[in-house]
Amino acid sequence: xxxxxKVRIFMTGVGGQGTLTATTLLAKTALSQGLPVTSGEIxxxxxxxxxxxxxxxxxxxxxxxxxxxxxxLVGFEPMETMRALPYLKPGGLVLSSxxxxxxxxxxxxxxxxxxxxxxxKAVSACTDKVYFMASQSIGLKAxxxxxxxxxxxxxxxxxxxxxxxxxxxxxxxxxxLPEKIQAVNLKALELGVKALEA
Amino acid sequence: xxxxxxxxxxGEIHLLLGNEAIVRGAVEAxxxxxxxxxxxxxxxxPDTFYxxxxxxxxxxxxxxxxxxxxxxxxxxxxxxAMTLCTMKHVGVNVAADPLLTLCYVGAPGGLILLSxxxxxxHSSQNEQDNRIYARLAGMPVLEPASAxxxxxxxxxxxxxxxxxxxxxxxxxTTRVNHLRGPVEFGPAPDPGKPEGFKRNPSKFVxxxxxxxxxxxxxxxxxxxxxxxxxxSPYNTxxxxxxxxxVCSGISRAYVADALDxxxxxxxxxxxxxxxSNPLPERLCLDFLKSASKVxxxxxxxxxxxxxxxxxxxxxxxxxEILGKDTLPRYGEFNVTMVENAIRELxxxxxxxxxxxxxxxxxxxxxxxxxxxxxxxxxxxxxxxFGDDALYSSDIGCYTLGxxxxxxxxxxxxxxxxxxxxxxxxxxxxxxxxxAFIGDSTFFHSGLTGIANAVFNSHDVLxxxxxxxxxxxxxxxxxxxxDKTVIGENDHPLDIESAVRGLGVTEIRNVxxxxxxxxxxxxxxxxxxxGVRVLIAKEPCPLYARRVYKKVSPQVAYVADxxxxxxxxxxxxxxxxxxxxxxxxxxxxxxxxxxxLCLQVCGHIxxxxxxx
Numbered sequence: 001x002x003x004x005x006k007v008r009i010f011m012t013g014v015g016g017q018g019t020l021t022a023t024t025l026l027a028k029t030a031l032s033q034g035l036p037v038t039s040g041e042i043x044x045x046x047x048x049x050x051x052x053x054x055x056x057x058x059x060x061x062x063x064x065x066x067x068x069x070x071x072x073l074v075g076f077e078p079m080e081t082m083r084a085l086p087y088l089k090p091g092g093l094v095l096s097s098x099x100x101x102x103x104x105x106x107x108x109x110x111x112x113x114x115x116x117x118x119x120x121k122a123v124s125a126c127t128d129k130v131y132f133m134a135s136q137s138i139g140l141k142a143x144x145x146x147x148x149x150x151x152x153x154x155x156x157x158x159x160x161x162x163x164x165x166x167x168x169x170x171x172x173x174x175x176x177l178p179e180k181i182q183a184v185n186l187k188a189l190e191l192g193v194k195a196l197e198a
Numbered sequence: 199x200x201x202x203x204x205x206x207x208x209g210e211i212h213l214l215l216g217n218e219a220i221v222r223g224a225v226e227a228x229x230x231x232x233x234x235x236x237x238x239x240x241x242x243x244p245d246t247f248y249x250x251x252x253x254x255x256x257x258x259x260x261x262x263x264x265x266x267x268x269x270x271x272x273x274x275x276x277x278x279a280m281t282l283c284t285m286k287h288v289g290v291n292v293a294a295d296p297l298l299t300l301c302y303v304g305a306p307g308g309l310i311l312l313s314x315x316x317x318x319x320h321s322s323q324n325e326q327d328n329r330i331y332a333r334l335a336g337m338p339v340l341e342p343a344s345a346x347x348x349x350x351x352x353x354x355x356x357x358x359x360x361x362x363x364x365x366x367x368x369x370x371t372t373r374v375n376h377l378r379g380p381v382e383f384g385p386a387p388d389p390g391k392p393e394g395f396k397r398n399p400s401k402f403v404x405x406x407x408x409x410x411x412x413x414x415x416x417x418x419x420x421x422x423x424x425x426x427x428x429x430s431p432y433n434t435x436x437x438x439x440x441x442x443x444v445c446s447g448i449s450r451a452y453v454a455d456a457l458d459x460x461x462x463x464x465x466x467x468x469x470x471x472x473x474s475n476p477l478p479e480r481l482c483l484d485f486l487k488s489a490s491k492v493x494x495x496x497x498x499x500x501x502x503x504x505x506x507x508x509x510x511x512x513x514x515x516x517x518e519i520l521g522k523d524t525l526p527r528y529g530e531f532n533v534t535m536v537e538n539a540i541r542e543l544x545x546x547x548x549x550x551x552x553x554x555x556x557x558x559x560x561x562x563x564x565x566x567x568x569x570x571x572x573x574x575x576x577x578x579x580x581x582x583f584g585d586d587a588l589y590s591s592d593i594g595c596y597t598l599g600x601x602x603x604x605x606x607x608x609x610x611x612x613x614x615x616x617x618x619x620x621x622x623x624x625x626x627x628x629x630x631x632x633a634f635i636g637d638s639t640f641f642h643s644g645l646t647g648i649a650n651a652v653f654n655s656h657d658v659l660x661x662x663x664x665x666x667x668x669x670x671x672x673x674x675x676x677x678x679x680d681k682t683v684i685g686e687n688d689h690p691l692d693i694e695s696a697v698r699g700l701g702v703t704e705i706r707n708v709x710x711x712x713x714x715x716x717x718x719x720x721x722x723x724x725x726x727x728g729v730r731v732l733i734a735k736e737p738c739p740l741y742a743r744r745v746y747k748k749v750s751p752q753v754a755y756v757a758d759x760x761x762x763x764x765x766x767x768x769x770x771x772x773x774x775x776x777x778x779x780x781x782x783x784x785x786x787x788x789x790x791x792x793x794l795c796l797q798v799c800g801h802i803x804x805x806x807x808x809x
Binding site for chain 1: 343777
């Protein structure tokens, strides 16, 4: 196990966003490349609008990522990206959506969300390897809002920190997703890679 | 094509959830009977068996509660069937009565109790460490740390249990249940038919005269199992060095990664205990003698730590044993925490703590879903009783009624306690008591509470929140449901008849989305004394969509006349609603069309979905 380069990916989002589907696809992609992979998820009451946290670890025994341990942080919602920053290793890679899903207290006007600029600033204080993208809009452009998560995974694969690229993810999508949603997700993959380059 | 989990395809590798891996392990052992009560983090084990049951070669049931699940499993294993019984950690409290005696009686067909413990309380009311139950009951314990081990230990545990006739505890924790990893399959032979019951009262009927020798036999069995633990491939020693680490369960994964990160793998010796009860004493003693100092890494209680201290003391081994004085006795561990504990012991600098400054962020607490019928019931209860009643709550999604603005949970103990604890409170308070219990929880342990409340003349208004399913844990069926994802319920039980049969005379039925009638029912029942029952019946919208294929044709919208008083948001806190430019608004994607908000504010209207 110790001869594989360890990569710890922490993912976070809001229940209902498809975070766990994305996690499993990424883990399956790693497995398809013959890598020792473990993933984990915490989703007790997530269906009810709570935070979903999941992990994909390559070359590790543990399914858990503690504070300061993540090489990569993927935030499917910007405020959750900010909340999860303590998990990031100093100088790690952050990939985040820019589009908010406000929690109830914000929707009710009792609390205020930080602005996207606040979030950019907080992330920049921890690392300079940062990519932001409007993942839901990209998902909608591809044909389904949930496909935005696949766009982010594709960008992650293209960012060069993983031992495989977006082609491997495309193969996993073809092998694992129902045929009728493959085209949308492959389109999202393409748009995600482009968004990284932009 | 058979589902991969059931197919006899040795050598294949699949990425499985820990809970799915347990299913595969049981199939490889030749499982014949599976019983359960669902509960996070155990639920995917029975749910997978349930989903596969039309093509599986086993009998499966969702039992009404854990005690019943354990008893059904007992009857199966004494009849020679290889049996698995699954539940979450607190479920074992419910099943403890049959469990402790079943360990006397034994499990001729083999039996694993899966206890899914929850350090960190991800979805539970406490953190109890069920390895202690195993010591109390006299059960061997296997503790997996990976998906592969979850599969192998389920299989080997069942075979070991059958070999010794010993009920065995497969103790997982949330991280193991909900991790995913590659699992290499072994053969999955046809289990054939159970051997059948062989009459032998002195073995199977624990009257005192028979129970005394059974206890002796149990102790002998545990000594035979200790020998198995000494030889078990799940108990291994690796590395070398003066510092010894003893670890069990998922902590083994944290220790492995910590040593790897710190580059200390060759400088520390590790005793991995996957088969942790009975303690392999020779193995442990040799390990203690080889080290100058030992750190025990186990989440929650110092179970192995204390056993090692006893072992050392008995054998005159003078060695420093560290554990809970170094690592916490609550919550989960992680790699860095374990790494720093080891670094400190070997005199290396510890890793710096994360110094990311984090401003206060709005929290994202779980909330009752948009269109959840419980919101209607709680809104009406609050309207009628306000803060003047004591609200006795129970275990389920509806516990979320705790949060403002609904605030309808004042105390909560365990499954079914709403009725009985509510009854107790009614005896010593002048305020009215309103108890809320879900339909699945009602069948789990509400029936006895009703009987007790009627018998003892408690003054309690019981509200059965009947959403036609076990919503919290993933929509499992219970005796009251009429339809499930894989077919009809042949014998749906009627809650009203059950309550009437238990002696309650004042019963009202409402649809909680009809506010006028629900409020009227609460007002009527408020004026009465004794045990009264309100049944608020309307399916969980997530379940209705999946099982009844029912989606409301309408959604709510806020008319331009909205005057920005926000009573809708302030009183209902529906996640589909938000403020926009001084007015309320409804997100049509999240709106489930329950139309409760229309009854709260005249400025909210209905329109055709998608229009």
